[in-house]
Amino acid sequence: MCGILLHYRADKQPVEDGLIEFPEGTEFAGTTSANESYIFNRIIPYIAARGPNYSSLRVSKVHQTSWFSSVLSLRQPFTKQSISVDDRYYLQFNGELYNKEISDGDNDSQYIASLLQNLTEDGDIIDVIRMLEGEYAYTVFDVKSSKFYFGRDPIGRRSLSYSVTPNNELYIASATGAIEGFQDCIGGIVYEYDTRAKLLKESQKLRLPYEVTQTADLELNSLSKISKDLYAVLYESVKKRVESIHPAHIENSPIAILFSGGIDCSVIAALVCQILQENDYKGGKPTIELLNVSFENPRTGLSPSDTPDRKLSINSTKILRNLYPEIDIRLVEVDVPYEEYLKWKPFVINLMYSKQTEMDLSIAIAFFFASKGKGFLTLPHGEREPYQRQGIVLFSGLGADELYGGYHKFANKPPHELVEELTRQINNIYERNLNRDDKVIAHNGVEVRYPFLDEHVIKFSTIEIPINFKINKLILRNVASQYLKLDEIAEEPKRAIQFGAKSAKMTKDGNKHGTDLLK
Template sequence: MCGIYCSISFGSPIHSSRETQELLKARGPDSTQAVSISLQIPNPTREAVHIHIFSTVLALRGDHIESQPLKDKHTESFLCWNGEAWRENGQVIGGNDSQHVFTLLLRACQSSANPSTETVIDALTSIAGPFAFIFYDAVSCRLFYGRDHLGRRSLLSRATCNGGMAFCSITDVPLSPGWKEVEAGGVYCVAPSNLPLSPDLLPWTMNLPRIDRSLPNGSVPLLSLSSETILKLEKYLRQSLHLRITDVPNLGQAKNNQDSEDAKIAVLFSGGLDCTLLARLAHDLLPPSQPIDLLNVAFENPRSMVAASGKDPTASAYESCPDRKTGRSSYLELLRICGGRKWRFIAINVPYKESESHHSTIAGLMAPHNTEMDLSIAKALYFAARGQGQIRNTISGQDHPYSTDARVLLSGLGADELFGGYRRHATAYARDGYPGLIEELDLDIQRLGQRNLGRDDRVISHWAKEARYPYLDEEFMKWTLQLPVWEKCGFRPDSASTVVSKEDNRSPPILDPAKQALRLLAWRLGMEQVARERKRAIQFGARTAKMQIGKGRKRGTDLIDG
C-alpha cells in the first residue's frame, strides 16, 4: 500500500503541502520519495510541463521494500501504485506486486501505437484486487489514473489554478479545497500537452457477471449443512482469505521481526457473523503459533448513558455496548472451538472527550465525505484501526494496555450485499417476493463502486494499516453472484424461518433468513452462537451514532459541523 501525491502543472511545479506529506507518511512509513520531472513537450503555454510526485510506502508484499514511484530506466515513465494485485488473468501473483503491474502496463503501451484505449484497459482489467494508481507513459505523453471497479482504495483529484491537475490519496483541507473522489467507473487519461487538462474516461470492461435472476419453478429446496452450496462457499471463502493473510512480511516493523507474540493479522471484530466467520477460517490457515488480534471498539456515548442511567446505574459505558457484548461472546466461542491459538481480544474503549478531540482529524481524513453518518462510521473505524486498547489476563482477570502490531486488518464488508443481510432486503422480499429481492441485491452490487470504501481507506490507512475484504474478492463474488438467490439467503414463500433441512443431530434450529448460507457455514464450523447473531450497523453497535447532547435531532444525511 502507498500514499500518493502527483501534480501536473505548467510553468512551475506544484508541490504537496507539509501537512499533506505528513498525512502520506502516516499511511506509508516504510519509504518516502519525492520526484520532479520537467517535460519539454508542445503545449499552448510554450512552457515546460512539470510533474511532481511525493510517494510513501507501507510494505506488505514480497521480501523487500519497493520505493515508489517506480521508474522505467529507459524513459520517464512511472507508476504510483496503492493496492494489491492478487491475480492476473486468474493466476496468483506472488511476492511484490507493484513491479509486476508496472511491467504489465509498460508492455501494454509498447504493444500499440494508441495505448489510450484497449491495451491499458485490458491490462488493468486482467488484475484482480483493490487498487488506485497513477501511471505516466512517456512514449505517448499520457497520464492514466483511476481506481478498481469496486473503489476499494482512495484517490482524489482537483483542478489547479493554472489549468493543471493534482491527485492525492488524502486531502489537506482546508488548505487546498476542491478535492473530489475519483469515480470508480473506469480509467481516466489526460494528455499534458493540452491546456487546460481535460480527462477522458475509458470505461471499465466489467468482468464480473450480473446477479442470477432465475426464479424457482415450484417449491424452493431447503439448505443443509452438507449441501453443495455450503461446501463450495467454504472453499471459495478459504481461497480468498488465503491470498490475504498468508505470507504477510514483517518489513518495516518496529519490533523484533522474530517475536512470535507479534500479530500480523487482526480482525475488525464486532462479534457479528461476517467478521467472526473470517476469524474462524483464518485459524485454519495460519500457523498455530501466530496470534490473531480481535479489535473491538466501544464508545462512551452521553446520549446512550443518559437513556440507560435509570435501568442500571452501575453498567459500564463500554461493556454495555452491543458490539462489546457480542464481541466477548464470539471471542469465547473462538476460544472454545479453536484451541491452541493465541487470540487477543482488544477492548478499545473510547471516552467521549477523546472522541471529540479527534473530530477535526477524522473529518479531514474522511473528506470530501461530510455527513453525520460518514462521521459516525469513520470514528468507529479510526479508533478500531489505531488498535490501542486493553487485553485481559486470563489468570488474574486484570486488564492491561495493549497495542496491536498487525498491519493487515480483515473486514467483513461485502457479505451483506452479496447474501442479503440488510433490513431492506427482507423488506424487498416481503413486498415483492424474489423479483424484488433480486432487484435490491443487484442495486447494492452495482453501486459498490460508489459506496464509501475510499473514505474507509483514508481513515484506516492513517495508522499504517491496510483493510482487506475477503468477501469482495473477484473470484468469490463471481461464484456468489451466479447462485440462485434462495441459495444465499433463507427467505421463503411458505415460511421465512423454516429454512434448514434436518439431516443430523447437529442440524441448527431456526436461523435468521438473512445471510443464511453464511450462517450455515458458521454452524458447520462449530460457531453455533455466531450463526444466530443478527446484523447490526457499526455506528449503532459501537455507539458512535448521535453522540452529542444539545444538538437536537440529526439525521445521517445532515452535514457535519466544522
C-alpha cells in the same frame, strides 16, 4: 499499501529535477519543495501517514510533474516508490495483487513494472491494468504519449481522488482532507489525462456492472451444495490474502481483524485461524488480534464495557478460542472515552472528506479508533493491561451485508425489489463505503483487506446464490454453522457498527438523523 500524490503543472513554471528520499520516522509538517503548490504541500502529511516505512518526492522539470509516494512494506523485496520504468513510464501503486503469476518473493509493484516494461512500442496501458487482480489504486505516466492514467480497482477498495484546476493542473491523491474541488474516482474506471490536449476523459470500464440473479430455490434443495461452494470460494479468498503477506510479518506481527463479534467478522476470523494453523510458521504459535471498538456515550449512559458489540465480541472470542486453541487469539478492547471522541472528531471529519453526514462520521470514527488499536487485553483473572495493536494488516467483513442481504431494510422486500436493492448496493459500495473507510483506516499506517469483496466471491455470490438464500443472510449463516462450527454466532442478528459500538447519536439532540449533514 502506499500513499499516492501526483501534481502536474501545466503552466511550465520552473521546478528542480531530483529525487528526495525520506527515511522511516520522518515527520511531515508540509513543505518539501519551495516550488510546489500550497495544495500539494497540504496533502503530503495525509499521504505520508499511509506509508510509514518510506517516502519520496520525485520531481521532473521536463514533464512538469511531482510525485510524492509513501510505502507500507508488506511484501518482499522492499520496493521504493514512485517507480521509473525504462524512463518511459512512471508508476505509483497502492494496494495488493493476487495474480497467480506473482510467485513467492515477488513484489506486486515490480510485477506491474515488468508488464509495462514488456509492452510493445504501441502497447495499450489499459490492457496492463485489466490484467491486475486485487485491491488497488494507481497512477501511470506515459512519457511517449504525455498521458496520465489513474484509477481504482473494479470494486474500488482503495481510495483515490483527483482535481483538474481551471488552469489545467492535475492533482491525484489517496487522501486530501477537506480541500474543495477534488472528486472521488469511480471504482473500475480508467481515467486518462492528455497533457497536450489538456483533456480528461473516462477512457475505459474495467468490468460490467454486477447483476444479482433473480433465481429462487424455495424448497432449499440446493442450500447444502451452494453453502459448500460458498465456503470454498471464501476460503480461497482469505487464503490468498493471508499468504500474500510476507511470512516474516506473520511470524513477528499478528494479523488483525476489525471485530464486532457478529457473523461477518467471525467467519473471516475463523477462516484466518484455519489457514494459519495449516501453515508451518517458524515463529511458533500464530497470533491474531480481534480489534473491538466501543464508545462512552453520554446519550445512552453506557460505558464501553456495556455496549452490545463489546459483550458480543467477548462471547464470540470465547467460541473462537475453543475452536482454535493452537492460535493465540487476543481480543483488543479499544475503549473510546467521550473526551477522546471530541478530541478526534474534527480530524476524522476532515479525513473522511468528501463524506459529511452524521452516519458517515459515526462509522468513520469507529473504524478510525479500531484501526489505531490502542486498547486493553483482559487477562485470565479479569485484570486489564494496556495493549497496542501490533498487526499492520487488518481484515474486514465489509461486503457481506451487500452480498447476502444483511441490512434490516432488506428483510421484508419482495424478491424483485431485493434483487434491485442488492444490485445497487454492491455496484455502489465504492462510493457508499470504501473511499471513506480506506481514508480513515489507512491513516493509521495499516492496510485493510476485504475477503468478501474478492472479485471471485462477488461473481459467485451474485450469479450462483438464489435470491431467497439472501434473506437475513441465510446462506452465510448456514456456512458459519455447517463449515465453521459457529452455530451460536450464526444466530446473532445484524447490528450496524455505529449502533453496536455506540458511536452514533452521542448527545441528547434527538433531532439528528444519519442522513443529516454535519454542522
